[in-house]
Amino acid sequence: MARRNRGTPRREGAARRRGALIRVGVGYDVHATALGRKLVLCGVEILHERGLAGHSDADVALHALCDALLGAAALGDIGGHFPDTDPAYKDVSSLVLLSRVRAVLEEKGFQPLNVDLTVVAQEPKLAPYVPEMRKRIAACLKLPPDGVSVKATTTERLGFTGREEGIAAHAVCTIHSPPNA
Numbered sequence: 338m339a340r341r342n343r344g345t346p347r348r349e350g351a352a353r354r355r356g357a358l359i360r361v362g363v364g365y366d367v368h369a370t371a372l373g374r375k376l377v378l379c380g381v382e383i384l385h386e387r388g389l390a391g392h393s394d395a396d397v398a399l400h401a402l403c404d405a406l407l408g409a410a411a412l413g414d415i416g417g418h419f420p421d422t423d424p425a426y427k428d429v430s431s432l433v434l435l436s437r438v439r440a441v442l443e444e445k446g447f448q449p450l451n452v453d454l455t456v457v458a459q460e461p462k463l464a465p466y467v468p469e470m471r472k473r474i475a476a477c478l479k480l481p482p483d484g485v486s487v488k489a490t491t492t493e494r495l496g497f498t499g500r501e502e503g504i505a506a507h508a509v510c511t512i513h514s515p516p517n518a
């Protein structure tokens with residue numbers, strides 16, 4: 338009879354016996370810059386001469402976050418839930434999409450625990466907007482403010498973000514399914 342390594346828990350069953358099931362998700366998105374569009378990041382309109390191209394409001398950071406949350410629950414990606422071929426999502430606020438993702442998670446018994454986003458953009462400088470970004474995401478996901486981290490970085494003028502041809506975003510999240518869910 339084979340012995341089981343006691344240091345390796347069984348998949349979800351063991352995690353549930355110890356309490357909440359915790360999962361991790363990772364998301365990434367990129368949008369090209371575009372003249373004549375508003376720049377919206379993390380649900381906040383940013384004063385800048387260029388926005389981002391996209392079917393919705395093109396909020397690259399919230400799109401990455403939606404993908405992270407959906408991925409953590411093994412529920413696909415943002416394009417599968419909100420296709421860019423559907424006129425219902427034309428110019429829609431990505432905060433609406435994020436709220437719908439939260440609702441989908443809740444239907445499956447999951448709740449976000451924390452989220453961490455990094456926006457990669459040469460310009461504009463985002464530090465003055467970060468507190469409001471965190472506040473809007475926290476409200477949308479029903480998280481305390483310390484459950485949301487938003488950071489910004491540049492690529493030191495390297496690559497498409499350094500040439501200001503687009504903005505990228507990375508997101509990581511943890512979600513959990515409470516023991517009684």
